[in-house]
Amino acid sequence: MNQEQLQVSLRAQLRAFDGDAFDRLTRALPLADVVEALMAHPPEAVSSLLQAMRPKLAAEVLALLPSESQDELLQRLPQQVVVAIFERLPSDVRADLYKRLGQTAQSRLLLALGQMVRDDILKLSSYGEDTVGSVTSSDYAAIAPQLTVAEALAALRAGAQDTRQIEVIYILGHEHQLLGTLTLRELVLSPLEANVSELMQHNPVHAEAGWARHRAADMIRHYELLALPVLDDARRMIGIVAIDDAMDIEREDDTGRLASFGGAAPLDRGNLDVVNSSIRRMFSVRVFWLLILTVFGAITSTFVAHQAELLSNAVILAAFIAPIVDMGGNAGSQSATLVIRSMALGQLKLRWQDVWFIIKRELPVAAALGVAVAVLDMVLSHFSKGVGGDILLVVGLSMMLCTLAGGVIGALLPFLAKRLGTDPATLSSPLITSIMDMLGVFIYFGLAYAFLGHLLA
Amino acid sequence: MNQEQLQVSLRAQLRAFDGDAFDRLTRALPLADVVEALMAHPPEAVSSLLQAMRPKLAAEVLALLPSESQDELLQRLPQQVVVAIFERLPSDVRADLYKRLGQTAQSRLLLALGQMVRDDILKLSSYGEDTVGSVTSSDYAAIAPQLTVAEALAALRAGAQDTRQIEVIYILGHEHQLLGTLTLRELVLSPLEANVSELMQHNPVHAEAGWARHRAADMIRHYELLALPVLDDARRMIGIVAIDDAMDIEREDDTGRLASFGGAAPLDRGNLDVVNSSIRRMFSVRVFWLLILTVFGAITSTFVAHQAELLSNAVILAAFIAPIVDMGGNAGSQSATLVIRSMALGQLKLRWQDVWFIIKRELPVAAALGVAVAVLDMVLSHFSKGVGGDILLVVGLSMMLCTLAGGVIGALLPFLAKRLGTDPATLSSPLITSIMDMLGVFIYFGLAYAFLGHLLA
Numbered sequence: 001m002n003q004e005q006l007q008v009s010l011r012a013q014l015r016a017f018d019g020d021a022f023d024r025l026t027r028a029l030p031l032a033d034v035v036e037a038l039m040a041h042p043p044e045a046v047s048s049l050l051q052a053m054r055p056k057l058a059a060e061v062l063a064l065l066p067s068e069s070q071d072e073l074l075q076r077l078p079q080q081v082v083v084a085i086f087e088r089l090p091s092d093v094r095a096d097l098y099k100r101l102g103q104t105a106q107s108r109l110l111l112a113l114g115q116m117v118r119d120d121i122l123k124l125s126s127y128g129e130d131t132v133g134s135v136t137s138s139d140y141a142a143i144a145p146q147l148t149v150a151e152a153l154a155a156l157r158a159g160a161q162d163t164r165q166i167e168v169i170y171i172l173g174h175e176h177q178l179l180g181t182l183t184l185r186e187l188v189l190s191p192l193e194a195n196v197s198e199l200m201q202h203n204p205v206h207a208e209a210g211w212a213r214h215r216a217a218d219m220i221r222h223y224e225l226l227a228l229p230v231l232d233d234a235r236r237m238i239g240i241v242a243i244d245d246a247m248d249i250e251r252e253d254d255t256g257r258l259a260s261f262g263g264a265a266p267l268d269r270g271n272l273d274v275v276n277s278s279i280r281r282m283f284s285v286r287v288f289w290l291l292i293l294t295v296f297g298a299i300t301s302t303f304v305a306h307q308a309e310l311l312s313n314a315v316i317l318a319a320f321i322a323p324i325v326d327m328g329g330n331a332g333s334q335s336a337t338l339v340i341r342s343m344a345l346g347q348l349k350l351r352w353q354d355v356w357f358i359i360k361r362e363l364p365v366a367a368a369l370g371v372a373v374a375v376l377d378m379v380l381s382h383f384s385k386g387v388g389g390d391i392l393l394v395v396g397l398s399m400m401l402c403t404l405a406g407g408v409i410g411a412l413l414p415f416l417a418k419r420l421g422t423d424p425a426t427l428s429s430p431l432i433t434s435i436m437d438m439l440g441v442f443i444y445f446g447l448a449y450a451f452l453g454h455l456l457a
Numbered sequence: 458m459n460q461e462q463l464q465v466s467l468r469a470q471l472r473a474f475d476g477d478a479f480d481r482l483t484r485a486l487p488l489a490d491v492v493e494a495l496m497a498h499p500p501e502a503v504s505s506l507l508q509a510m511r512p513k514l515a516a517e518v519l520a521l522l523p524s525e526s527q528d529e530l531l532q533r534l535p536q537q538v539v540v541a542i543f544e545r546l547p548s549d550v551r552a553d554l555y556k557r558l559g560q561t562a563q564s565r566l567l568l569a570l571g572q573m574v575r576d577d578i579l580k581l582s583s584y585g586e587d588t589v590g591s592v593t594s595s596d597y598a599a600i601a602p603q604l605t606v607a608e609a610l611a612a613l614r615a616g617a618q619d620t621r622q623i624e625v626i627y628i629l630g631h632e633h634q635l636l637g638t639l640t641l642r643e644l645v646l647s648p649l650e651a652n653v654s655e656l657m658q659h660n661p662v663h664a665e666a667g668w669a670r671h672r673a674a675d676m677i678r679h680y681e682l683l684a685l686p687v688l689d690d691a692r693r694m695i696g697i698v699a700i701d702d703a704m705d706i707e708r709e710d711d712t713g714r715l716a717s718f719g720g721a722a723p724l725d726r727g728n729l730d731v732v733n734s735s736i737r738r739m740f741s742v743r744v745f746w747l748l749i750l751t752v753f754g755a756i757t758s759t760f761v762a763h764q765a766e767l768l769s770n771a772v773i774l775a776a777f778i779a780p781i782v783d784m785g786g787n788a789g790s791q792s793a794t795l796v797i798r799s800m801a802l803g804q805l806k807l808r809w810q811d812v813w814f815i816i817k818r819e820l821p822v823a824a825a826l827g828v829a830v831a832v833l834d835m836v837l838s839h840f841s842k843g844v845g846g847d848i849l850l851v852v853g854l855s856m857m858l859c860t861l862a863g864g865v866i867g868a869l870l871p872f873l874a875k876r877l878g879t880d881p882a883t884l885s886s887p888l889i890t891s892i893m894d895m896l897g898v899f900i901y902f903g904l905a906y907a908f909l910g911h912l913l914a
Binding site for chain 2: 030032153156157166167184185187188189205221222223224226243244246247250251254255256257258259261262263264271272273274275276279282283286287289290291293294295297298300301302304305308311312315316317318319320321322323324325326327329330331333334335336337338339340341342344345347348357358361362364365368369372373376377380381384385399403411425428429430433434437441
């Protein structure tokens with residue numbers, strides 16, 4: 001069935017509120033594709049269709065939709081349908097949905113839910129944004145330590161339909177504390193009479209709910225896990241972070257880093273999203289940075305304004321201000337971004353040997369780059385504007401020094417950011433450019449005075 | 458055991474070439490941590506220790522080391538140890554290692570390997586960089602369709618020790634064509650007498666070896682798979698891409714995008730790595746972009762040079778050139794980066810409705826930002842430099858228009874890049890800044906002539 005046929009079927013089902021036909025459709029095609037096709041339809045129609053299907057399927061569909069669609073549909077669905085869906089959602093999706101509800105909606109929902117679900121929601125939604133707790137799921141497979149492999153398999157068969165993941169099985173003590181882990185693979189490949197407590201991995205690596213969530217992703221990556229247990233202070237299981245959650249965390253962090261470097265780093269939690277964030281938020285986050293950069297620019301322009309006398313005598317100097325100081329920002333942007341990337345990949349850490357290492361590598365590269373751009377610029381300036389003599393020398397030297405300084409400073413700024421406890425990517429390209437502007441006019445006019453100062457005598 | 462104790466143990470084992478003690482250490486601690494600690498030691502010592510341990514463990518250790526360490530150790534190890542390790546490496550790691558060997562080393566190795574391993578290496582290493590084939594692993598679990606669940610479990614037990622992953626099981630026909638997939642979870646939770654061909658997912662989603670590798674990562678993410686089968690034209694299994702490979706692909710692509718946006722996008726395959734790339738490569742990639750930007754800057758400076766007459770009459774105008782044109786680049790950097798991020802996350806595609814959507818969102822934001830920075834800059838200019846009247850008006854209007862134009866153009870450039878078939882992130886922040894420089898001086902001096910042209914009369 002191709003895209004068009006899929007849409008035709010969906011339209012028919014939506015019009016007829018045919019939940020059963022939708023059910024059959026999702027058995028024939030991957031659910032992710034059906035849900036994606038569903039997103040092209042207006043929320044009123046989708047909401048009606050959700051009410052017409054069995055609640056478990058409705059929960060699966062809702063879990064695959066983006067946040068905005070989820071919130072909108074929840075507002076349209078009648079209360080009893082919302083309750084039925086909430087009881088069947090994966091625990092981490094459920095906690096996230098709950099957190100985004102308004103306060104009245106939250107209270108109404110909690111009153112209507114059974115105690116187990118209610119306690120689960122309250123617990124998981126209590127963790128702050130960007131913590132491990134906020135991405136924890138409480139649907140995991142747990143067994144007692146005294147079971148044999150055969151008994152464990154039977155226990156899994158009995159209770160496994162609602163677990164998020166059984167590829168890793170958790171062996172718990174009677175107070176819910178984590179005794180060990182066992183992968184489904186190991187369980188399946190072991191003799192049926194073997195005892196689970198002999199096979200399990202003792203002292204498995206784990207995370208705590210209060211940690212920054214990227215630490216969970218880092219551990220899953222480092223130890224090549226399919227899931228990571230999340231424990232409280234008494235080593236009791238709170239839940240798990242699964243590998244696909246780790247993928248989402250890394251993707252959000254990596255792409256958020258890109259937005260920060262472009263100069264749009266939000267100061268609060270969460271990323272700026274050009275598709276979903278409100279126009280107001282887009283403005284407020286960006287204006288903060290642009291106003292800071294305006295102040296930096298005012299410092300630069302005040303300095304240049306004081307060079308009025310020199311400029312009057314050699315007006316041509318004004319032509320080169322922007323390109324020369326920009327080159328410092330260009331070189332700095334390049335080196336900063338490379339260092340930020342290496343830090344994100346764990347190749348560089350905040351220690352003196354890494355700072356030294358980077359300086360030793362960047363110095364020759366930035367110097368060579370400076371010479372290359374200076375030579376090209378002098379050649380172009382001479383032939384396109386007839387510039388020669390002292391002015392050409394000033395332009396060339398400034399270009400070289402600005403590039404060199406820009407490259408080295410750009411490479412060091414991420415370390416400074418880390419030292420100050422900020423995410424290095426917050427030191428955006430526009431910020432680096434503005435800093436190098438200030439330094440650049442200083443270098444440029446300093447050299448101009450050195451070589452052309454006699455004009456003022 | 459903490460870090461220090463771990464290092465003490467390792468040092469002792471390295472000194473004594475004690476492979477057995479190392480073996481016991483890796484049963485007590487996660488292998489990833491032991492290998493990480495091993496990296497602090499010189500390659501000669503590590504190489505000797507590798508020779509003293511059983512080859513399977515040596516292969517596991519080697520697989521966890523970074524590429525440079527792997528290459529260095531392979532050079533130091535005697536040929537028969539290399540052969541023994543190669544026979545036990547995961548197939549995808551093995552193919553990558555092989556590709557990095559020199560041609561003589563490759564021939565020598567192939568001659569010494571058994572036919573199955575040799576054919577496997579040759580097949581997997583035949584795929585180009587950044588293709589799905591280059592990240593494919595041929596160690597997967599395969600069973601015949603007529604088996605019952607009980608027989609399948611027995612088959613897995615018999616042959617599973619070398620498979621990379623058995624969480625997904627592939628049901629193959631007699632010509633190796635993929636008939637269906639079954640997760641280990643489904644297998645374990647099904648009745649023992651059920652037939653595998655009834656339980657399996659028919660027509661599973663799959664990738665082809667020639668596709669760009671990010672497509673495999675996208676599919677694994679979209680369909681929430683633990684592994685994705687890779688097929689040839691006749692639907693025969695070549696291998697699988699596992700979810701942790703997908704994580705690595707996404708991480709490299711996302712962080713590479715950051716480096717590109719900073720202005721350091723390599724034109725060939727592969728990313729620039731400030732820690733590992735040669736100084737020569739760092740220079741050659743970066744100088745390419747900086748020279749292009751120098752040419753752009755020369756165009757800008759030539760234009761400004763032609764405004765010499767106006768500048769002579771109002772030298773103060775020179776002070777504002779850099780800050781004003783920079784603001785265009787700042788706003789453009791912000792909007793471009795947000796659009797690039799949304800494209801990477803799949804929220805925006807190359808279609809007119811998305812272009813329109815972005816324009817409608819960016820126009821009011823960029824206009825408001827323009828007004829905000831213009832007002833601040835006029836206030837600062839008046840009080841810090843005593844600027845007033847017409848010049849203040851020119852400065853304010855230019856600031857506003859540059860910000861507005863920068864924001865809108867920055868938001869549209871990624872679409873243009875996609876249209877031209879380039880990765881949007883290649884349109885780096887320095888490039889955007891340089892483009893806005895050229896436009897900015899045009900706007901600035903255009904307005905200056907409009908309001909101050911009478912000075913020249």
